[in-house]
Amino acid sequence: MSIEALPAELAREPHRGRSWRLAARNPSVVIGALIIFVLAMLGALAPVLDTLPPSEINPVFRNKKPGTERSLRLSDGTESKYVHRFGTDSLGRDVYSRVLYGARVSLIIGITVAIISIAVGLLIGLIAGYVRWLDGSIMRVMDGLMAIPAILLAMGVVSLSRAGLIAVVIAIVIPEVPRVVRLVRSIVLSIREEPYVEAAITVGTPTPLLLVRHVLPNTLAPLIVQGTFICASAILVEAILSFLGVGIPPETPTWGNIMAEGRSLFRIYPHNIFYPGLCLALAVLAINMLGDGLRDTLDPRFAKRV
Amino acid sequence: MLTYVLRRLVATIPVMLLVAVFVFLMLRLTPSDPAAIIAGDNANSEQVAEIRKRLGLDQPIVTQFAIWLGKTVTGDFGESFFFKKQVAELIADRVEPTLSLAFFTLLIAIAVAVPLGVVAAYRHGGWLDRTVMGFSVLGFSVPVFVIGYLLIYVFAVELNWLPVQGYQRLQQGIGGWLQRLILPALTLSVIYIALIARITRTSVLEVMHEDYIRTARAKGQTELKVLIRHALANAAVPIVTVIGLGVALLIGGVVVTESVFTIPGLGRLTVDAVLARDYPTIQAVILLFSLAYVLINLAVDLAYTFLDPRIRY
Numbered sequence: 001m002s003i004e005a006l007p008a009e010l011a012r013e014p015h016r017g018r019s020w021r022l023a024a025r026n027p028s029v030v031i032g033a034l035i036i037f038v039l040a041m042l043g044a045l046a047p048v049l050d051t052l053p054p055s056e057i058n059p060v061f062r063n064k065k066p067g068t069e070r071s072l073r074l075s076d077g078t079e080s081k082y083v084h085r086f087g088t089d090s091l092g093r094d095v096y097s098r099v100l101y102g103a104r105v106s107l108i109i110g111i112t113v114a115i116i117s118i119a120v121g122l123l124i125g126l127i128a129g130y131v132r133w134l135d136g137s138i139m140r141v142m143d144g145l146m147a148i149p150a151i152l153l154a155m156g157v158v159s160l161s162r163a164g165l166i167a168v169v170i171a172i173v174i175p176e177v178p179r180v181v182r183l184v185r186s187i188v189l190s191i192r193e194e195p196y197v198e199a200a201i202t203v204g205t206p207t208p209l210l211l212v213r214h215v216l217p218n219t220l221a222p223l224i225v226q227g228t229f230i231c232a233s234a235i236l237v238e239a240i241l242s243f244l245g246v247g248i249p250p251e252t253p254t255w256g257n258i259m260a261e262g263r264s265l266f267r268i269y270p271h272n273i274f275y276p277g278l279c280l281a282l283a284v285l286a287i288n289m290l291g292d293g294l295r296d297t298l299d300p301r302f303a304k305r306v
Numbered sequence: 307m308l309t310y311v312l313r314r315l316v317a318t319i320p321v322m323l324l325v326a327v328f329v330f331l332m333l334r335l336t337p338s339d340p341a342a343i344i345a346g347d348n349a350n351s352e353q354v355a356e357i358r359k360r361l362g363l364d365q366p367i368v369t370q371f372a373i374w375l376g377k378t379v380t381g382d383f384g385e386s387f388f389f390k391k392q393v394a395e396l397i398a399d400r401v402e403p404t405l406s407l408a409f410f411t412l413l414i415a416i417a418v419a420v421p422l423g424v425v426a427a428y429r430h431g432g433w434l435d436r437t438v439m440g441f442s443v444l445g446f447s448v449p450v451f452v453i454g455y456l457l458i459y460v461f462a463v464e465l466n467w468l469p470v471q472g473y474q475r476l477q478q479g480i481g482g483w484l485q486r487l488i489l490p491a492l493t494l495s496v497i498y499i500a501l502i503a504r505i506t507r508t509s510v511l512e513v514m515h516e517d518y519i520r521t522a523r524a525k526g527q528t529e530l531k532v533l534i535r536h537a538l539a540n541a542a543v544p545i546v547t548v549i550g551l552g553v554a555l556l557i558g559g560v561v562v563t564e565s566v567f568t569i570p571g572l573g574r575l576t577v578d579a580v581l582a583r584d585y586p587t588i589q590a591v592i593l594l595f596s597l598a599y600v601l602i603n604l605a606v607d608l609a610y611t612f613l614d615p616r617i618r619y
């Protein structure tokens with residue numbers, strides 16, 4: 001194909017803008033983003049989506065199958081029917097309400113972990129790539145951290161403090177950081193050798209400006225891709241920790257906690273595991289799809305490497 | 307070659323030493339005093355001081371690390387706070403179920419994933435390729451325990467073909483051992499299959515355009531032989547690399563799977579230890595799993611020379 005055959009607008013457009021537009025048209029990105037948006041809306045709008053308070057215990061309505069009806073006494077004294085769409089757990093809490101509220105915790109943890117890991121990893125990676133005498137020792141520490149399987153490291157960190165949201169976030173961030181550091185460092189090292197960076201150094205650009213103008217923009221696309229994958233794995237790890245009983249305290253509605261609660265009576269009442277499990281799988285699948293699509297469109301070099 | 311092996315073995319020492327430092331510092335970072343935990347609630351301060359002295363906790367921290375490391379290297383991980391047993395004994399008791407599970411998972415994963423990946427690459431872009439790739443994304447997304455409960459529900463509760471949970475030692479008969487391992491190993495292999503199938507597809511796809519594939523076809527080699535002798539053999543290095551790296555996933559999966567299927571292995575021990583804040587056991591398990599991970603990846607590196615004679619050390 002000759003150059004003239006390219007559509008005029010494509011040929012003129014700068015590269016970065018074009019890849020974003022490509023990403024917005026990638027079916028994997030669109031479907032993934034749509035599912036995440038729906039789940040986020042379900043979580044955010046949970047109070048108005050006909051839910052009960054997620055921690056409200058009702059001893060009479062324990063272990064009800066999905067679709068069980070019960071009458072609710074409203075504040076003005078009238079009675080109304082309430083359907084337990086996903087059934088109730090062994091404390092009589094409505095599983096439907098807990099699953100919707102659980103979306104909040106999962107998504108918040110996923111996004112928080114992704115942002116913190118990227119920020120910390122970016123900082124350490126820039127230091128390792130730029131301050132050469134620190135590089136060796138920083139990377140050895142990262143190697144040591146990466147030698148510990150992620151879930152074990154997270155469980156170890158969680159065991160150090162009282163279980164809670166912050167402890168869980170820190171526990172998931174620590175195993176993710178070395179991977180970001182490696183990525184950033186490798187980008188910095190390859191950018192340093194580029195002629196335009198050498199030119200910038202020659203004309204006396206101060207290092208901070210050099211980092212902001214030349215290095216950071218080059219890390220943007222790979223880090224966004226990496227961030228989505230971190231988000232997906234963080235949601236999974238949080239669910240695993242909660243499921244094992246070492247994560248967020250059991251009264252908080254998270255998908256992992258709902259499943260942990262349903263473990264003992266699983267054979268008779270599988271709904272406690274299947275509904276949150278389905279949501280969890282759907283959320284992680286959507287984020288992975290988004291990540292795959294972004295990787296293919298924003299960061300083709302990375303796509304080839306994997 | 308031998309000097310290379312030795313050099314690589316020596317190179318793992320600093321990494322493991324760092325892991326040891328992290329694991330040791332973990333115990334130092336705990337809000338509670340290990341001596342007080344061991345002494346129990348009814349101990350008076352003299353008894354606590356006595357235990358502290360016995361454990362060497364009154365020494366400077368570097369000395370403590372040296373003492374602890376010296377003991378750890380000889381396999382003495384101390385006494386478990388919770389089980390009131392030597393940690394080494396505790397672990398020795400739990401190794402068999404975990405090894406059995408890991409072995410079976412690997413076997414299933416490789417047996418399923420490699421052919422799937424090869425066929426997907428061979429029929430690149432076709433429906434089979436799409437199905438395999440779709441399954442692989444799905445395999446990464448569905449959590450291990452959801453797969454586990456799904457399999458239990460279908461094969462143990464509804465169909466009643468296999469036992470729901472539990473484990474039977476190998477010496478009690480191979481039939482019962484196998485029967486109880488099928489579901490957990492299937493569960494755990496899903497994510498591994500996804501991983502291996504994906505990399506097999508990519509790396510076979512890459513070599514399919516090589517000249518030697520065309521030559522093999524030109525001399526009338528059957529397609530099956532082209533795929534296995536020429537394509538797969540040349541694609542082996544990345545596949546084995548990913549199998550090695552995937553051990554980290556496998557270890558994480560072991561922890562969860564053993565909990566779902568109530569298998570008394572190292573994974574279950576880890577969860578119990580974390581729940582009970584049993585630090586000597588947590589330390590030992592983390593060290594052991596990390597060592598296994600590092601050594602397996604070393605073995606993978608060394609296997610390159612056999613898989614690809616072009617690689618020489």
